Amino acid sequence: MRPSRLVPPVVAALAAATLTWPVSASAVGADDVGHCARQTRVHVPGAAFQQSACLPDLTTAGLAGTQYTDMADQAGLTAKATPRPSGVPGAQIDGYFPDSSHFNATHGWSHDAQFVIRLPDHWNGGLVVTGAPGTRKQYATDTAISDQVLARGYAYAATDKGNNGVDFYRDGTRPGDAVAEWNARTTQLTRAAKRAVAQRYGHAPRRTYMTGISNGGYLTRWQLENHPELYDGGVDWEGALWTEDGPSLLTSLPAAVARTLGAARDEDLYAVGFARGSEFLWPYHEKAYWGLTQKIYRAEFDPGYDPACPGPSAGTTTEQILAPCASDAAYDFASRPASVHRAVARVSLTGRIGKPLITLHGDLDALLPAAADSDVYARMVDGSGRGLLHRYYTIQGGTHVDGLYDTYPDRLRPILPCYRSAFDALVSWVERGAQPPADHAVARPADGDVVGSCALSDRAASAR
Structure with missing residues (x-):
């Protein structure tokens, strides 16, 4: 397929x-x-x-x-x-x-x-x-x-x-x-x-809930950290992670861009957090996500890096807009000027959530790999002493966009039904004091209605 x-x-x-x-x-x-x-x-x-x-x-x-x-x-x-x-x-x-x-x-x-x-x-x-x-x-x-x-x-x-x-x-x-x-x-x-x-x-x-997918998940984290007075809780679906010195998209995507251009090995992607077993998704992400996403955020936080390729506007066709800049294969966030790190710090997360939060992340996410994102954020929440307000579920077979399930129904599962279950769990937690299950990996069922249902209590054999 x-x-x-x-x-x-x-x-x-x-x-x-x-x-x-x-x-x-x-x-x-x-x-x-x-x-x-x-x-x-x-x-x-x-x-x-x-x-x-x-x-x-x-x-x-x-x-x-x-x-x-x-x-x-x-x-x-x-x-x-x-x-x-x-x-x-x-x-x-x-x-x-x-x-x-x-x-x-x-x-x-x-x-x-x-x-x-x-x-x-x-x-x-x-x-x-x-x-x-x-x-x-x-x-x-x-x-x-x-x-x-x-x-x-x-x-x-x-x-x-x-x-x-x-x-x-x-x-x-x-x-x-x-x-x-x-x-x-x-x-x-x-x-x-x-x-x-x-x-x-x-x-x-009487109750207000914040929620979102990807950048919307980042917004959910940020709002519960900075304006908990406005909300009663939130569900974060694969939120983007921004931290002053990494990890972030700017520390994981350069390796993916380098591989796209033939300048990196699979092991280089594993080293920055991409999951083993997600390789079948990489060709699509090479065309649709990696180059474009790196250009966008590098242009946002580090506009002086490559004047010859300032961002997607350097292209006029869809293919040019999606294509990576060659210079991004060598992008090293750690060595960039302090001003770049300060720009990221302005929007960085801390983990200091003030209201209950449930985080979901697919273990096959090939844009925001869990190891460089939600795994890290869960540790940030724990390190901030807010672990009792947080639950983190890794969705086995989940990836960044559910539409890819239609291409790979034998390898993936949609996260949306798990998200709907998580929202119900959040409401029960906030309004009735019913504690959600402890952090774990949610198993991908071998059969049944994976598009319409998800039991958060189903634990994968390799649960964390």
Whole structure:
């Protein structure tokens, strides 16, 4: 089977820069009672612009093909057979906060700091907040996160992080500004969404959960470390790790780029954390992830490294944008100037979480290898004396994007069903005091519904 069948996320993003679908004819208005009550009275604090719609179904089953979601920006994140709930009526608010950058062309606004807030008619009193993974935008996790939490009755809010796309590193005036904005925008949206929820339902959310995938997982870690007062807990799905002196993407990806260019051996990748057994995934990552990701973050934190290859903008075709820079094969983060390390330090994690957190990471992740990421973060949490607030589950057969399961169903398993189980476990932990299982590796089942279910209690034979 050929991994190239999976559309690389950046290709999907480039192909779907603007949403131009017409408003659904089924959208209707209501105000004081019943469906979408108080919709017109909800004003998102701080928003420069907002528009709302009363919709018969807020899930992707009802929104696909409309301007209220973007299925192309979700490409690759979930397996094709992922169970999707439907039939959640309510109001959706789209808008943006004041910002000076213009990478996000969704709705034709050409304006960053876009957000979406969904308010179901039948509310359970909770709010779930997330930020876009990778370089994607505010609708990226609609299938992976929004659908399920809306079906459980939660209000939902997501942000594009304030900059997006392969040129996001151009935002800001100094190294690290773009990533630092991700954190600020998530905090901003959380505060605004809490007040919007109170306007709609008559009181603030009783529980607020932070969660996310990849860069969204990083946001979850950062928020629980820096603003625990805003949240009751979080679920981190393969969050990116940033630390001042490493490890980080800038310490693991150069070896992968070098191998792509024939300048490194498999053993060099193992040495920086890539898992033995993940080799069958490397050809796809060579084409879709490694070169592009290294360029993006090197350009964000270390823009002076290679003037001849400043970042993805050095290319004009998709192939050029995805291709690695030859100089990145020799990139040595440890020897870079102190200013580069200070730029990373601005967004670094500490492990000092202030609310319960569950971390999931696939043992076959070939973009953010667990040994250089969540294994390290779990030790950071323990070292900070916050281990009682943390659970860490390695998902056997899991990799960075669930879409690869469709190419390798005999070798992989989707993480999404484990994520849904982890979210339920977090809620039970926070609201009922039910302690989740201790840290372990979750076994990949030999049969059964691996796309639709996951028992966190199933331990792999080689559990940690």
